[in-house]
Amino acid sequence: xxxxxxxxGPTGLVSAVGLARRGHRVALxxxxxxxxxxxxxxxxxxxxFHHPHAFRPQAVAVLSGEVPDAVRAMxxxxxxxxxxxxxxxxxxxxxxxxxxxxxxxxxxxxxxxRVAEREPGVTTVLGRADAVLADRGRARGVRVGDRRxxxxxxxxxxGRAGHLADDLRAPGESADCGVAYVSRQYRLRPGAAFxxxxxxxxxxAGHDGYAAVVFPHDDGVFSALIARPVTDARLTALxxxxxxxxxxxxxxxxxxxTDPGRAVPVTPVLPGGRLHNTYRGQLDPDGRVPLxxxxxxxxxxxxxxxxxxxxxxxxxxxxxxxxxxxxxxxxDAADAVLALxxxxxxxxxxxxxxxxxxxxxxxxRWAGVDVDPARPPTSDLVAAAAQVDPSLMPVxxxxxxxxxxxxxxxxxxxxxxxxxxxxxxxxxxxxxxxxELAELVAASSGPAATAFA
Numbered sequence: 001x002x003x004x005x006x007x008x009g010p011t012g013l014v015s016a017v018g019l020a021r022r023g024h025r026v027a028l029x030x031x032x033x034x035x036x037x038x039x040x041x042x043x044x045x046x047x048x049f050h051h052p053h054a055f056r057p058q059a060v061a062v063l064s065g066e067v068p069d070a071v072r073a074m075x076x077x078x079x080x081x082x083x084x085x086x087x088x089x090x091x092x093x094x095x096x097x098x099x100x101x102x103x104x105x106x107x108x109x110x111x112x113x114r115v116a117e118r119e120p121g122v123t124t125v126l127g128r129a130d131a132v133l134a135d136r137g138r139a140r141g142v143r144v145g146d147r148r149x150x151x152x153x154x155x156x157x158x159g160r161a162g163h164l165a166d167d168l169r170a171p172g173e174s175a176d177c178g179v180a181y182v183s184r185q186y187r188l189r190p191g192a193a194f195x196x197x198x199x200x201x202x203x204x205a206g207h208d209g210y211a212a213v214v215f216p217h218d219d220g221v222f223s224a225l226i227a228r229p230v231t232d233a234r235l236t237a238l239x240x241x242x243x244x245x246x247x248x249x250x251x252x253x254x255x256x257x258t259d260p261g262r263a264v265p266v267t268p269v270l271p272g273g274r275l276h277n278t279y280r281g282q283l284d285p286d287g288r289v290p291l292x293x294x295x296x297x298x299x300x301x302x303x304x305x306x307x308x309x310x311x312x313x314x315x316x317x318x319x320x321x322x323x324x325x326x327x328x329x330x331x332d333a334a335d336a337v338l339a340l341x342x343x344x345x346x347x348x349x350x351x352x353x354x355x356x357x358x359x360x361x362x363x364x365r366w367a368g369v370d371v372d373p374a375r376p377p378t379s380d381l382v383a384a385a386a387q388v389d390p391s392l393m394p395v396x397x398x399x400x401x402x403x404x405x406x407x408x409x410x411x412x413x414x415x416x417x418x419x420x421x422x423x424x425x426x427x428x429x430x431x432x433x434x435x436e437l438a439e440l441v442a443a444s445s446g447p448a449a450t451a452f453a
Contacts, residue, residue: 001330004029004142004151006129006164009046010059010105011298011315012157013112018066018323020121027149029142031128034113041106045161048105051183051272052215052223054201054309055101055108057083058402062316063108064095066323071095073111078219079103082200084401100201103218104185105312125149132156132165132294139293153333155322157297157315168290172280175356177305178363181227181272182238184248186263188220195256199400202309205253206426209366209434210235212253213307221266224254227307229366230274234438237445239271246444252431277359278303279352282341292334295322302348304355313402314348321347347405354379354406366434373421382409384426385416392416 001024005016008030016028035041043049055063060081063071072093075081080102081088081095088099095101101108116122127144132154134140141150158164188194194216197203205212209232213225226247228235237243248254257263279302284290298315321343325336361378365371371381383400386392395412398404432440 001025001153002141002151003027003153003155004129004149005155005157006030006142007157007159007162007298008032008113008116008124009157009159009298010109010112010312011159011319012155013109013116014062014066014316014319015155015157015297015322016122017070017112017116017119018319019326020119021066022323022327024121024153026122027125027151028116028122029125029127029129029144029149031126033126035106035110038110041110043106043109046159048160048272048306049109050104050106050185050267050270051181051306052202052213052225052309053103053105053108053217053306053312054215055103056201056309056313056402057098057100058313059316060095060099060101061097062320063101063112065320067112067115068094070111070115071101073114074101074103074108074218077107077111078221079107080216080218084200084397086197086200102201102216104221107218129158129164132168132291134291137292139291151293153293153295153326155295155297156300158300160299160303162300165291165294165296166280168284168294169280169296170283170285170287172278173352174276174278175359176230177275177277177355177359178230179227179275179305179307179359180230180236181225181275181307182235182244182269183223183225183272184244184265184269185217185221185223185267186258187266188222188263189261192220192262194222203253203257205251205429205431207251207431207434207437208428210437211307211362212251212431214253214257215309222257222263224248224258225307226251226254228434229363232434232438235434235441237441239269240445241269243441243445244269246440247437250432250437250440252429272306275305276303277305277352277355279349281344282337289334289337292337295333295337295340297322301344302352304351305359308355310351310402314351318344318348350405350407351402371420371425373417376410376413377416377420379406379409381420381426382412382416385419385424387426388419388424389415
């Protein structure tokens with residue numbers, strides 16, 4: 001079968017190699033020429049490329065199953081396998097089952113791209129796909145500039161910003177996360193180590209009016225991030241280096257990690273784009289496959305607030321399921337698409353819905369709204385309640401590591417509501433309030449930076 005895969009992010013790359021290794025001929029279309037060097041890749045059009053990423057066990061399981069050679073190369077170049085205990089050993093670069101991977105997205109995508117470029121069944125096409133071609137009610141390929149690429153199957157893995165063929169699907173659902181963020185990457189000094197962590201893939205600190213997050217990556221590199229409500233513009237100037245460095249010194253979590261004696265910055269301060277939780281299925285408004293042979297994948301189906309680090313996992317889980325369905329339905333792409341849509345509704349959509357509730361609740365608490373113990377608690381409140389009652393962890397832990405869906409938390413809702421009815425509330429960690437941080441940012445930015453912001 002001839003396949004056109006549009007988009008060479010992790011979703012498209014794993015799809016392309018997985019299909020080629022099943023005997024299909026794949027044209028992989030992307031308008032990015034690739035990295036300029038081992039440590040330099042602009043990746044234009046992918047805003048989140050240099051922002052923090054976490055590669056959960058679900059994502060690593062798909063990578064290990066479909067592109068184990070790429071995983072070995074990632075580990076060889078410093079990507080760090082990690083499990084719940086905070087450490088993992090590898091043999092020959094093979095990541096054990098159940099482990100995640102701490103790495104920059106650049107390293108992961110670079111090694112996936114190298115594997116795809118070497119794969120005999122994959123042909124890379126540099127350019128932008130302008131249209132999906134159809135004939136007699138079926139997808140028949142894509143147009144790239146003035147070039148026609150014929151295909152029996154078209155996979156659109158065009159990311160958050162892609163809108164190719166969106167007019168064929170029923171309208172999607174979207175909600176602003178209500179959060180904006182700024183991040184910066186650092187590298188440990190020789191002999192320095194990451195500080196102790198409470199959760200293997202990220203460290204989170206909830207403050208009064210904002211949050212700080214650290215994501216360890218590969219080869220001693222990590223990202224530090226500050227997220228804030230979009231309605232509070234006072235922290236906008238964090239995009240400027242002086243303001244960011246002042247904030248990093250004042251916020252305890254970031255001060256520990258970014259201490260100049262421990263680490264040095266390796267990127268400028270990176271402002272993030274407006275964040276949205278989105279979900280959109282495969283079908284048209286009548287519930288039918290709009291164009292047999294056309295499949296939407298990854299962020300084209302679902303995006304979630306990236307501060308939770310679930311995006312790559314939900315995208316690669318879709319890839320894994322699609323590849324299995326194509327094996328089951330080799331002669332009927334429409335059946336495979338219907339089955340994929342139903343599976344995503346059951347397995348992917350719950351994470352979208354969870355983020356809608358959790359993001360809204362977080363914004364309310366930042367605004368000073370108290371928890372209502374009479375209402376079913378959101379997932380973040382359930383997780384926080386485990387501080388008071390560790391017996392909740394057998395239910396909360398699988399949710400946190402995405403091995404159980406959010407609905408499993410309803411089993412402990414009565415106990416969690418008891419905890420909040422007692423008067424207990426999740427506390428903010430030690431550090432400046434948002435008002436204090438805003439004053440510090442304003443003082444550090446200076447007139448020119450403030451005017452520019």
